[in-house]
Amino acid sequence: MGDASAVTATGLVKKFGGRRVVDGVDLTVPTGAIYGVLGPNGAGKTTTLRMLLGIIEPDGGERSVLGHANPRAVSDSIGYLPEERGLYPAMKARDAIAFLGALRGLDRKTGRARAAAMMEEVGLGHAVDEKIRKLSKGMAQLVQLLGSVVHRPALLVLDEPFSGLDPVNQEKLEAFILAERDRGATILFSTHIMSHAERICDRLAIIAGGKRRFEGTVDDARGMLPQRVLYTPRDPGDAVAAALPRDAVRDGAVWRFELPDGGIEPWLATLIERGHGIAGLSIERPGLHEAFVSIVGRDAIEAAGEPVAPGMAA
Amino acid sequence: MSGHLRRTIRQTLTIARRDFVATVFTPIFLLFLFAPVIMGSFGAIGGMGAASVSGGSAGKTRIVAILPRAAAPTIAAADTRLRAAFRNPDEEPPPLTTVDPTTDPAAQARAAFASPDYDASAVLYGPIAAPQILYGPRGARAAEYLTLLAGETLAAERLGGNAPQVVATKTQMSRATPSASGQHESAFFAVFGIFFLTLFLSGQVVGTMAEERNNKVIEVLAAAVPLESVFLGKLIGMFGVAVLFVAFWGTVIAQIGSLLPASAAPALAELVPAVGLPMFALLFGTYFTMAYLLLGSVFLGVGAQASTMREIQMLSLPITILQVAMFALATAAASHPGTWIATIADVLPLSSPFAMAGHAANSPALWPHVAAIAWQLLWVAIFIAVGARLFRRGVLQSGSAKPRWRRAKPN
DSSP states (O other): OOSSEEEEEEEEEEEETTEEEEEEEEEEEETTOEEEEEOOTTSSHHHHHHHHHTSSBOSEEEEEETTBSSGGGGGGGEEEEOSSOOOOTTSBHHHHHHHHHHHTTOOHHHHHHHHHHHHHHTTOGGGTTSBGGGSOHHHHHHHHHHHHHTTOOSEEEEESTTTTOOHHHHHHHHHHHHHHHHHTOEEEEEESOHHHHHHHOSEEEEEETTEEEEEEOHHHHHTTSOOEEEEEOSSOSGGGGGGSOTTOEEETTEEEEEOOTTOSHHHHHHHHHTTOOOSEEEEEOOOHHHHHHHHHOHHHHHHTTOOOOTTOOO | OOHHHHHHHHHHHHHHHHHHHHHHSSHHHHHHHTHHHHHHHHHHHHHHHHHHHHHHHHTTEEEEEEOOGGGHHHHHHHHHHHHTTOSSGGGSOOOEEEEOOOSOHHHHHHHHTTOSSOEEEEEEESOTTSOEEEEOTTOHHHHHHHHHHHHHHHHHHHTTTOOOOOOOOOOOOOOSSOOHHHHHHHHHHHHHHHHHHHHHHGGGGGGHHHHHHHHTTHHHHHHHSOHHHHHHHHHHHHHHHHHHHHHHHHHHHHHHHHTSOTTHHHHHHTOOOTTOHHHHHHHHHHHHHHHHHHHHHHHHHHHHHOOSHHHHHHTHHHHHHHHHHHHHHHHHHHHSTTSHHHHHHHHSTTTHHHHHHHHHHHOOOOHHHHHHHHHHHHHHHHHHHHHHHHHHHHTSOOBOOOOGGGSOOOO
16 A cells, blocks of 8 residues: 555535535545445435546535546546446447547557456456447446456546445455455445445445545444443343343343443453353454444434344444 | 647547447448438439429420411421520420411410310410410410510511521630629538538437437546547537538539539539639538537537437427528528628628638638638537536536636646
8 A cells, every 4th residue: 555645535515406415525545545435325425436536526625636636637547437337338348348448548459458358357258249238237337347447547436336236246346346456556436335345445434414424444433333242141041130231131042232341351250150151252343334323323324215234233 | 739638639539439430330320321312212203293293284385376377487487596595495485386367366366275285375366566465374474475476477577588597606705703693603502502411410419418328328428538528529420420421422423413414514614602613612611510510519518408319309490490590691691792691690600601601602812711710610619618518517417617727736
């Protein structure tokens, strides 16, 4: 990872019809990092990315992309996969990739050669000369993804790249993103699926209601919630409750409670002393999903039409 | 050339190439290319039908002279002499039929209009020096001709049956300077030619942005390329299609032109524009380009706001009206060079290419064309910038980009 920031945004604001859909968002994407922008639907993720790409102009705030205040000045060094995928249906797959490269300054001949090689690499070699309209949705999406990197950009922006992909292709995409990072590219992507972000992000920002609610590493996010203890006594009765912290909740044979400030050891000593025994014990760190729900708020997530796992902290 | 400009040109040409290829290498393009054949075929079929109907009735139409048999050769000879003045058969009066008079020529003349053998257009009877001429609803010109014919016949009779033959020496002259009528005809030809071509071709650009909107490619384009380059690229791409169309049909028409009879040459020789033929051809091509770019940029900008094919189709009528209005204005300017209406047509951006093409036929000065082309280019840039801005605001839902001078300078 380099020292400089590939992308910075300071107080970005965008209003649609008087409504502030992005309201003072700050981002700092380190060079060479995989940076996730997380948020529920309608949080302002796509609008933020579009402002950083120069597709739309912010109503307020400052941005710097690859060292330039105007993203257009470095458009040849940026790759972009929009949320709404789109290719010309009558184009052949190889030509579509070369065309996307040509828009970013790659000569057509090189683009076509790279396109064929890249398609071969991802298992689409048989479809090089197929027209886009004949490809499956997943294949077309992969073609567009290849088109976004064929010119070997320094910054790759992916808007909801995992949506619409089956689990196998999602896994392939994760590997693809990691490979791009290893190549030296900075990757900025948006998602509302926490598992991908948890696995691959070096840093992330959580946006909700147009505002940035969190910025840091995955560990930082998870660390915002206390660890939890899952304890199973040998004695299945309720008498053990008197020896547990007040927030302990029974879930079948298992008791759950937050890891106490003084650690678990004093409590364990008491439990053993009182003869409740230890049939099972584990200390869990909260996942990114739980941290996300905690940061954004259950109501905001439900308002965005997304499911919230039961039992999550709000 | 600066890096920014070079990149803009490269991006514009990438878009242009994509649009050109996507348009030309499709079966539909053949239909478009040969549309004039289809149109011409329908026209020819209609024309043949009309000619058949018209020829059927014209073949039976006659002018009738009720005269003593002795006068028949004289009037026939006079008729032959007079008909030589007509340039083509369509302009000639109906054929002459002479009929011997009965005891009541007036009744005979009236009865001629009910004759089952022919359709009388006009009927002459009575003394040749003061004949009576009856004519039907469309026979006024035929009646005039019969009057002239009677005079010619009378002169021949007075001179003993043989009118003196004038032996003239005819020498065809070529003009040192273009004739006023030739210039006007050239001007009209130029205005009409550009109107005809742009009417066919510039409307094609209206729906081109719809493809990107429907395929959602616009997001990728907008991220990689300034919208102005997208618009200009699409315009250039479709202009390439138009040039291909014009080149194809220009070649075909040139070949057909070489097959025209030699008698057509003098008529064409009259079409001498004031700036000379080579410069006129160059200006015609330039003004066709400018007319296409001007109208195309307006249509592209307006069409880009439409989101459905229905909306695009709804735009075709106002577009056609706009083009016809510009044609009418430019035609008026070509007919009245130097007047205020000509000045308006020359200056108004959308009529300027048409009017200036006519101007080239009417005036030998070249500097107005340099100024006009620069003026028109400026308006192409304005229309594209406005179209892109409206698209950015309306479709991409963005505020306007900051003016270049207010943007932070690249590091």
